[in-house]
Amino acid sequence: MKKVAEVVELYRKLARIPQPSWARISKSLGSCAVVNSVWTYRDLERADKVQFAKTYCANKTSEAKYEVTFTSRPQELANEQWNVESPSGNLRAIVRKITGKKNEEKQFVEIWNGSQKLQNIDVLSLEKHGKIYDNDGYFGSVEWSHSEGHLLYVAELKYPKAISFFEKKHADVKEDETKKDETKEKGVKGEEYVMKEEWGEGMVGKHHPVICILDVDTGDIRILDNVPDHVSPGHVVWAPDDSGVVFTGWCHEPYRLGVIYCINRQSAVYYLDFQKATCEALTDPDGAARCPVFSPDDSSFVFLQSNRKGPHNHCSCLCKYDWQKKESTVVCDIVGTPKQNGFPGVYEVTIPRDCWSTDNKRIVIGSLWRSQAVILVINTETKAVIRLPSDCGGDISVCHVWNDVIIATCSAPNQPHYLVIGQLPAEGQEFNIQWSPLDSPSALFGDILWKILVHRPTKERIHPKYDTLDYESVFIKPSNAEQSSRSLVVFPHGGPHSVFTTEFMLYAALFCQSGFSVLMVNYRGSVGFGNDSVFSLLGNVGDQDVKDVQAAAEEVISKEDIDPNKVVIWGGSHGGFLTAHLIGQYPSFYKAAVCRNPVINIASMSGSTDICDWNFTECGLEFEYKSLADGNSMSIMWSKSPLQYVDKIQTPVMLMIGLDDRRVPPKQSYELYKALKARKVPVRYIAYPDNGHPIVKVDSEADAFINIYKWFTDYLPQ
Numbered sequence: 001m002k003k004v005a006e007v008v009e010l011y012r013k014l015a016r017i018p019q020p021s022w023a024r025i026s027k028s029l030g031s032c033a034v035v036n037s038v039w040t041y042r043d044l045e046r047a048d049k050v051q052f053a054k055t056y057c058a059n060k061t062s063e064a065k066y067e068v069t070f071t072s073r074p075q076e077l078a079n080e081q082w083n084v085e086s087p088s089g090n091l092r093a094i095v096r097k098i099t100g101k102k103n104e105e106k107q108f109v110e111i112w113n114g115s116q117k118l119q120n121i122d123v124l125s126l127e128k129h130g131k132i133y134d135n136d137g138y139f140g141s142v143e144w145s146h147s148e149g150h151l152l153y154v155a156e157l158k159y160p161k162a163i164s165f166f167e168k169k170h171a172d173v174k175e176d177e178t179k180k181d182e183t184k185e186k187g188v189k190g191e192e193y194v195m196k197e198e199w200g201e202g203m204v205g206k207h208h209p210v211i212c213i214l215d216v217d218t219g220d221i222r223i224l225d226n227v228p229d230h231v232s233p234g235h236v237v238w239a240p241d242d243s244g245v246v247f248t249g250w251c252h253e254p255y256r257l258g259v260i261y262c263i264n265r266q267s268a269v270y271y272l273d274f275q276k277a278t279c280e281a282l283t284d285p286d287g288a289a290r291c292p293v294f295s296p297d298d299s300s301f302v303f304l305q306s307n308r309k310g311p312h313n314h315c316s317c318l319c320k321y322d323w324q325k326k327e328s329t330v331v332c333d334i335v336g337t338p339k340q341n342g343f344p345g346v347y348e349v350t351i352p353r354d355c356w357s358t359d360n361k362r363i364v365i366g367s368l369w370r371s372q373a374v375i376l377v378i379n380t381e382t383k384a385v386i387r388l389p390s391d392c393g394g395d396i397s398v399c400h401v402w403n404d405v406i407i408a409t410c411s412a413p414n415q416p417h418y419l420v421i422g423q424l425p426a427e428g429q430e431f432n433i434q435w436s437p438l439d440s441p442s443a444l445f446g447d448i449l450w451k452i453l454v455h456r457p458t459k460e461r462i463h464p465k466y467d468t469l470d471y472e473s474v475f476i477k478p479s480n481a482e483q484s485s486r487s488l489v490v491f492p493h494g495g496p497h498s499v500f501t502t503e504f505m506l507y508a509a510l511f512c513q514s515g516f517s518v519l520m521v522n523y524r525g526s527v528g529f530g531n532d533s534v535f536s537l538l539g540n541v542g543d544q545d546v547k548d549v550q551a552a553a554e555e556v557i558s559k560e561d562i563d564p565n566k567v568v569i570w571g572g573s574h575g576g577f578l579t580a581h582l583i584g585q586y587p588s589f590y591k592a593a594v595c596r597n598p599v600i601n602i603a604s605m606s607g608s609t610d611i612c613d614w615n616f617t618e619c620g621l622e623f624e625y626k627s628l629a630d631g632n633s634m635s636i637m638w639s640k641s642p643l644q645y646v647d648k649i650q651t652p653v654m655l656m657i658g659l660d661d662r663r664v665p666p667k668q669s670y671e672l673y674k675a676l677k678a679r680k681v682p683v684r685y686i687a688y689p690d691n692g693h694p695i696v697k698v699d700s701e702a703d704a705f706i707n708i709y710k711w712f713t714d715y716l717p718q
């Protein structure tokens with residue numbers, strides 16, 4: 001087993017491995033494919049995620065292969081929130097975040113041509129709107145009009161200045177007048193401390209987004225004011241002929257529920273028509289539709305449709321809206337239980353902005369296929385679905401599609417991420433795509449082996465309604481027996497409706513290179529296995545998921561070279577919930593446990609989480625906005641919570657929380673901390689400031705890993 005000091009150096013080395021966060025094909029047509037990319041790595045010395053840009057030129061050497069003829073050196077990027085090329089490739093819009101002389105945050109909208117900056121607008125000083133949203137995958141949008149004369153973006157609504165009742169300057173302004181337009185510029189009395197609901201975890205400062213249109217020539221900015229008042233717009237795109245805008249509108253009445261990771265929120269696709277000054281829902285306003293992406297000829301757009309209410313993540317329906325006929329059709333329906341390893345349905349929160357083939361028939365999107373991230377080519381006319389092969393046998397995710405050229409990211413548990421380019425083959429030949437790496441990928445970790453394990457529930461654990469369901473784990477281990485400590489980290493994911501895939505993950509690789517094997521369990525309820533798997537867990541959390549993880553752990557211990565006395569466990573959020581359950585229900589099995597922002601008591605969480613509906617839904621209870629966690633609900637929630645087993649816990653527990661977590665409040669961990677302290681069970685509570693639900697600040701993430709490693713090795717038999 002490596003010493004802590006050795007693992008610190010190993011962390012330093014692996015943290016430097018960059019990961020592509022963005023890659024697009026430049027639209028300036030030329031003889032070669034010019035690919036712009038942005039990479040991110042963890043800079044421990046600066047305690048910051050540092051971004052750099054790299055550009056590649058790739059020439060086609062045959063019908064399908066490319067040869068990279070030029071690679072730029074890495075160019076560190078500073079303060080770029082958005083960088084969007086115009087349709088012709090002749091212009092570029094950049095939103096840049098700067099700290100002003102008085103240490104205030106400023107945002108500049110820059111318009112560049114090929115050689116100079118044409119506009120440089122200090123937008124916040126104009127007081128037309130609040131901060132421009134970043135690319136959060138929901139509301140943030142920056143889009144060029146087809147004409148390239150306008151740029152749309154999404155920003156926070158500008159509120160009237162709040163003034164104190166006691167401010168003498170406006171003593172003459174009566175309270176009842178301050179809400180009237182003619183006095184608003186003076187300010188509104190008594191509003192200084194009124195709470196503005198935000199969209200929950202990961203959406204700090206995002207209360208009411210508005211759509212802004214910049215005239216690129218004049219620099220004038222107007223706010224679209226005919227978006228329905230009860231709707232927060234996002235995924236905003238230009239309508240055909242720049243006749244208006246089409247967007248996802250999330251309903252924020254009667255109150256906002258956390259939206260990140262939650263595709264079940266009430267939302268519809270809207271069309272705001274400039275000429276008619278109307279804004280109409282093109283999909284069911286009571287449904288959960290999102291993310292319109294137009295075909296190159298603007299004849300139609302695809303969008304995703306989910307179940308409203310119910311589980312927060314699940315299989316989505318891929319639909320197509322015919323712009324002329326004004327009607328939607330289903331292209332890929334929801335899949336309950338796929339045929340043996342067959343197409344499990346579409347699992348994606350958003351669709352890439354450019355995903356269509358030039359024939360206006362096919363789209364190229366990312367999805368999940370059991371324990372792997374995959375790329376699907378879906379023919380929106382024939383409804384045929386083709387899974388593209390990965391380049392390295394692990395995950396492959398689409399970055400950009402343009403002119404039938406695909407840029408994708410590949411990785412595997414022993415292969416850091418790298419970019420590939422491929423020409424989309426003709427219809428029906430897609431599986432024959434040839435990938436060409438754009439970069440020589442970081443060295444394969446030859447000392448890490450991985451495989452996907454399939455688990456079948458034992459007879460007594462078969463779900464009464466969904467009796468054919470199986471589940472999987474991603475298992476990684478040191479390739480060299482001498483390197484192996486024969487120890488095992490059992491690692492259930494959170495959600496619960498999420499999934500571990502075969503991508504490169506820093507913590508898993510670090511554990512493995514430090515001598516641990518790692519078992520990442522995709523228990524029933526994970527996404528990517530069909531909707532029936534997701535629904536099989538509702539009402540069964542704390543039992544079905546717990547037994548699935550335990551059975552997977554016992555299976556691996558029996559089949560692999562693992563010492564049963566050297567098994568530890570760790571998980572975050574719902575994964576932390578499972579960790580706490582497992583050490584309570586199997587008290588002598590795990591030698592040490594770590595929980596990151598764990599759900600400990602579903603009942604007490606329900607009053608303070610941004611997703612109170614989750615507490616009802618996962619416990620098999622109906623949720624309405626007016627639902628109250630009354631005695632009956634609370635007792636059901638308690639009956640599924642791990643805290644009930646605290647008297648059985650012997651395993652030393654380390655709790656790690658993000659102090660700004662809005663999803664699972666830090667007090668959840670504090671409940672377990674106190675209970676264990678009172679029972680003299682070894683417990684350690686680490687609180688990271690400036691971290692939310694995922695603990696991903698560079699210095700916090702690094703400290704957390706070393707603390708986890710030390711916690712495990714302190715309690716494992718040497």
Ligand SMILES: CC(=O)N[C@@H](C)C(=O)N[C@@H](C)C(=O)N[C@@H](C)C(=O)O
Pocket residue numbers: 260261262312313493494495496497498572573574575599611614663664693694
């Ligand atoms: C799928 C998913 O994330 N569901 C959300 C409702 C959610 O945030 N669930 C949390 C309880 C959770 O477990 N989150 C996971 C993703 C985590 O690891 O943070």
